[in-house]
Amino acid sequence: MGYLSQSDHEIVSNAVAEAELTTSGEIVTVLADRSDAYDDVVLVWAAALAFSAMSLFAVLPQPFMDLWDSLVGGWSHVWTTGELASMTIALGLVAFVAGWLLLSWDPLRFALTPGPVKTARAHARAIKHFKVGAERRTHGRTGVLLYLSMREHRAEIVADQPIAEIVPPEVWGEAMADMLAEIKQGHIALGLAAGVRDVGKVLSEHFPRAEDDENELPDRLIEV
Secondary structure, X not given: OOOOOHHHHHHXXXXXXXXXXXXOOEEEEEEEOOOOOOHHHHHHHHHHXXXXXXXXXXXXXXXXXXXXXXXXXXXXXXXXXXHHHHHHHHHHHHHHHHHHHHOOXXXXXXXXXXXXXXXXXXXXXXXXXXXXXXXXXXXXXXXXXXXXXXXXXXXXXXXXXXXXXXXXXXXXXXXXXXXXXXXXOOOHHHHHHHHHHHHHHHHHHHOEOOOOOOOOOXXXXXXX
16 A cells, blocks of 8 residues: 555655756655565574573573473472483474564564664665666666655655766755655655655756756656
């Protein structure tokens, strides 16, 4: 299920078409549910839980042994080295599986994923979308991608090389701020439209529209 309705898509598409009326630049918008599955993060957390459970048993084995004895009949006995090793491995496996199952719940998975990891994955995904959908696909290499990843709460603006050589990254700060101000209030389409308008203004200054300019990339919002 997508985040935006058909009318929301039209808001963004119309903003792109309007922004491109005054520039030879081409603006592409992408709205993603997430930038990564973070299976590696889940694996790290599950392994950490398993190691913690085994370490806790190694430090405080008696409560675990007493609990196990009570569950299997209540008779205490002297544990052999093999039984202790088996219990250590079993606790590790149980903790690993429990951790993996818990982090299969998306809210917990994203809550336990470090912020820098989310930022890096969102940036990498934006670059990937840009290379596929915009980079070097225009006559003057004037493509710009606005990328929004909902689960990570991250946004990226990626520009083709000729634009990046003229426009420093900090110039896109205003577009990013205007976009996020609306999105934080739940107005996703309006936020993307605001970002598109700001990007269009920057492109118009450096890459004004030529008389023979053609629309080389689709104006529609791509939702993935």
